[in-house]
Amino acid sequence: xxxxxxxxxxxxxxxxxxxxxxxxxxxxxxxxxxxxxxxxxxxxxxxxxxxxxxxxxxxxxxxxxxxxxxxxxxxxxxxxxxxxxxxxxxxxxxxxxxxxxxxxxxxxxxxxxxxxxxxxxxxxxxxxxxxxxxxxxxxxxxxxxxxxxxxxxxxxxxxxxxxxxxxxxxxxxxxxxxxxxxxxxxxxxxxxxxxxxxxxxxxxxxxxxxxxxxxxxxxxxxxxxxxxxxxxxxxxxxxxxxxxxxxxxxxxxxxxxxxxxxxxxxxxxxxxxxxxxxxxxxxxxxxxxxxxxxxxxxxxxxxxxxxxxxxxxxxxxxxxxxxxxxxxxxxxxxxxxxxxxxxxxxxxxxxxxxxxxxxxxxxxxxxxxxxxxxxxxxxxxxxxxxxxxxxxxxxxxxxxxxxxxxxxxxxxxxxxxxxxxxxxxxxxxxxxxxxxxxxxxxxxxxxxxxxxxxxxxxxxxxxxxxxxxxxxxxxxxxxxxxxxxxxxxxxxxxxxxxxxxxxxxxxxxxxxxx
Numbered sequence: 241x242x243x244x245x246x247x248x249x250x251x252x253x254x255x256x257x258x259x260x261x262x263x264x265x266x267x268x269x270x271x272x273x274x275x276x277x278x279x280x281x282x283x284x285x286x287x288x289x290x291x292x293x294x295x296x297x298x299x300x301x302x303x304x305x306x307x308x309x310x311x312x313x314x315x316x317x318x319x320x321x322x323x324x325x326x327x328x329x330x331x332x333x334x335x336x337x338x339x340x341x342x343x344x345x346x347x348x349x350x351x352x353x354x355x356x357x358x359x360x361x362x363x364x365x366x367x368x369x370x371x372x373x374x375x376x377x378x379x380x381x382x383x384x385x386x387x388x389x390x391x392x393x394x395x396x397x398x399x400x401x402x403x404x405x406x407x408x409x410x411x412x413x414x415x416x417x418x419x420x421x422x423x424x425x426x427x428x429x430x431x432x433x434x435x436x437x438x439x440x441x442x443x444x445x446x447x448x449x450x451x452x453x454x455x456x457x458x459x460x461x462x463x464x465x466x467x468x469x470x471x472x473x474x475x476x477x478x479x480x481x482x483x484x485x486x487x488x489x490x491x492x493x494x495x496x497x498x499x500x501x502x503x504x505x506x507x508x509x510x511x512x513x514x515x516x517x518x519x520x521x522x523x524x525x526x527x528x529x530x531x532x533x534x535x536x537x538x539x540x541x542x543x544x545x546x547x548x549x550x551x552x553x554x555x556x557x558x559x560x561x562x563x564x565x566x567x568x569x570x571x572x573x574x575x576x577x578x579x580x581x582x583x584x585x586x587x588x589x590x591x592x593x594x595x596x597x598x599x600x601x602x603x604x605x606x607x608x609x610x611x612x613x614x615x616x617x618x619x620x621x622x623x624x625x626x627x628x629x630x631x632x633x634x635x636x637x638x639x640x641x642x643x644x645x646x647x648x649x650x651x652x653x654x655x656x657x658x659x660x661x662x663x664x665x666x667x668x669x670x671x672x673x674x675x676x677x678x679x680x681x682x683x684x685x686x687x688x689x690x691x692x693x694x695x696x697x698x699x700x701x702x703x704x705x706x707x708x709x710x711x712x713x714x715x716x717x718x719x720x721x722x723x724x725x726x727x728x729x730x731x732x733x734x735x736x737x738x739x740x741x742x743x744x745x746x747x748x749x750x751x752x753x754x
Contacts (some may be wrong), residue, residue, distance in 0.1 A: 241287060242299045245306030246278050252277075253309050254451065257473065281310050281346075285323050288330070295333045296510070298345075298352060301359050304330040305727040308363055312370035328372050331363050335378045340484035341618045343384030346483045348506050349513050350392035351405030353625065357385050361418045365452075386419035390431045391480040391489040392502065394524040398680075400502040401535040402522065404513040407680040409436050413444040420461060421454045421535050422441075422663055427476045429458075430465045431494050438466035451483045470495040481584040488560045488584045488593040492614035499525045499711065503609050505563070505595035507579035514570030517554035518579045518597040519607040523617055525711030526659035531555050532639040532688070534680035540569040548679060551635075553690070557583055557605055557621050557705075558633045564599040577601055582753045589613055594748060603630060606733075608748050613721070613739065617709040618698040618746055620726065620733055626703045634705060636663065636691040637676055643689040648721040651691055663721040664737075668702065669693045706735045 256273075259265050284307040288300045308327035311320045338346045338356065345353035360382055389412050392399050398407035416432035419425035441462050442627055444676050448455040471494035479490040486507070491500035502522040517531075523531040533555075537548045547553060551563045558564070566574025579597025580616055587591075592610035599605070604624040612618050623632060638661070640653040651663040651671055665671070676688040694700050706724035722738035733748040 241283075241291065242302045242722065243555055244284060245299075245303035248277070248280055248284070248306030249302075249309035253313060270558065273312070273401060274317075277314055279306055281319070282321050283400065284310075285326055287436060294339045296346060298338070298356050298359070300327040301334045301338065301714065302358055304334065305359050305363055308366060308372075312366055312372070312509060322427040324370075324372060328363075328374065329346045330365075332375060332378055334554075335360055335381050338383040338620075339385060340482065340486070342480075342482045342484060343381070343386075343388040344482045344484075344485045344487065346390075347383070347403075347511050347513050347717075348487065348504070349403040349405045350389075350399040350412075350508070351401070351403075351408065352513060353385070353392065354389055354408075354415050357382060357389065357418075358411055360580075361422065364422065367472075368384070376384045383419075383423045383425070386423065386425055386428050386638040387476065387480065388482065389419075390428050390476065393432065395435055395491065395496050395498045395500050395527055396524055396527045397440070397468075397496070398529075400489075400522045400564065400660040401533045401678075401680065402504065403515050403517075403533075404536045404539070405533070405683065406536060409440070410444050412436075413441050413573075416447075417441075417445055417448075422456055426461075426465075427474045429461055430468065430471045430474055431476065433462055434469075434471040434494060435496060435537055438462060449733065450460050455522055460586065468698065477586070479584060481581065482676065483581070486579065486581050486595075488581055488753075489492050490584070490591040490593070490611060492591075492611060496527045497525075497713070499523075499611060499614060501591075501593075501609055501611060502514065503581075503593050503595070504579055505579040505597050505607075506599055507599060508576035509573065512573070513551040515554060516551045516567060516573075517556055518564050519595050519605060519621075520556040521609055521619075522555075523709060523711075525661070526713045528659045528711075529639045530634055530653075530661045530711055531709065532678055534637060534677065534688075535685075537677070537679035537680045537685050538683060539570060545570045548677075552574040552633075553635075553637060553676065555606065555633075555636045557623075558635065559603060559605070559623070560631055562600065564597070590746070592746075594753060596753075604747075606750065607732045608733070608746075611748055612744060612746065616711075616721065616739065618724065618735060618737075619707045619709065620735055620746070620748060621705040622733055622748075622750070623703045623730065624750075626701070628700060631701065632695065632705065634669075634707070636693075636709075637678075638691055639678055641687050641689055643673055643691070645673065652718070657714055659714050660718075661745075662708075662712070662718045662721070664708040664710065664721065665693050665725050666706045667725050668695055668696050669705070703731055706737075708737060 419428035
């Protein structure tokens with residue numbers, strides 16, 4: 241069904257206007273084409289909502305964008321006006337259902353967000369060209385959606401590969417270009433130019449010259465943005481909290497050397513694109529993804545699909561060798577327990593978020609991630625209601641194959657000529673390196689390393705854990721930093737560590753969030 245929509249709004253719609261003077265497009269061919277378009281519209285006007293009556297899936301958007309395009313381009317069709325009105329109404333409904341109040345797409349994957357943004361914005365362009373109208377609420381949803389897009393772009397230039405996401409940048413760039421062209425969002429243009437590079441952004445924009453009348457104007461704006469420096473004058477906040485999607489994105493700045501974090505506790509979930517990864521995160525520093533989400537690799541119902549979706553393939557805590565919930569098949573999950581981002585905040589010297597989930601009930605997993613001094617990432621885990629029989633496993637998926645354990649509490653990447661990462665867990669943890677894979681595009685994967693941290697055997701296993709992630713620039717020496725110390729007392733988690741000769745303290749008063 242989705243393919244029928246794609247033919248109408250993409251391949252046929254873009255190609256046919258350029259064949260209008262071709263001798264190959266004779267009367268017989270035009271009649272065959274008209275019959276086929278009519279047949280497509282008859283199907284697209286009826287079946288999408290019969291299959292997905294809630295309109296909460298990107299396929300409904302694709303199919304009705306196809307119906308809108310065909311009915312607008314071929315007004316001679318008997319039911320064209322009826323189909324056009326129907327398509328606009330369904331697209332309005334899709335936007336209301338799929339785009340959350342904070343601007344993110346319902347499926348919670350940056351990859352699907354940027355693609356669906358383009359579908360909805362294409363409908364706006366068609367409306368301007370063919371005389372249809374969308375509501376102010378529809379337009380506002382995508383104004384906010386542009387902000388989600390730029391926050392989900394790593395400082396290294398690709399989008400965060402969260403859930404079933406690819407590391408593609410082209411759709412993210414197109415979102416930012418649309419943000420400028422449709423909503424005068426200069427910040428989005430400056431940010432995407434700074435992170436992806438002027439020539440990359442110009443190349444994406446140039447592809448639009450043959451169908452987007454504003455592309456030439458936007459090319460000039462890209463040049464101005466590049467001249468202004470690394471996102472100079474940007475006022476977009478450095479922290480974005482998506483409350484409905486239970487995601488937080490924050491960073492130290494809008495330049496390529498910035499440190500950035502994507503953190504989520506999205507459970508329960510409503511679709512098969514999300515992975516079994518509550519409280520996992522993605523971390524980029526100095527233009528290089530360090531701790532990474534594994535991506536898609538495949539949609540097929542194979543062992544690899546489970547592997548890439550499993551809890552152990554993400555950067556989170558697993559309890560008693562159990563996934564956070566049951567994986568049934570490629571699109572189906574077992575029951576999930578509640579989880580949420582409890583709070584997110586930005587203060588001088590710290591940007592942080594706190595999450596909790598009940599996937600291992602009666603044990604409750606709390607995790608705080610804090611960007612300290614815009615220089616190091618602190619990760620704190622706490623297991624509420626844990627017993628002596630419970631065993632914690634903390635995984636970090638490292639985007640490198642050159643990882644060494646160089647001390648009891650010291651793990652390092654050693655990639656020559658690249659930024660590297662020093663990982664320091666609290667005392668009493670043993671480290672093990674496991675093979676992994678990262679999939680920047682579907683069906684493609686590269687090798688990686690997964691770090692597994694576990695408490696040394698003890699009569700009373702610890703319930704609080706702290707890990708410092710210390711990135712440093714290419715060809716630089718690791719900073720002077722001490723392993724973290726973690727304490728739980730009076731319902732407060734307190735972590736201390738030494739940084740450049742002085743002590744740093746971070747506290748999480750859990751009682752405030754119960």
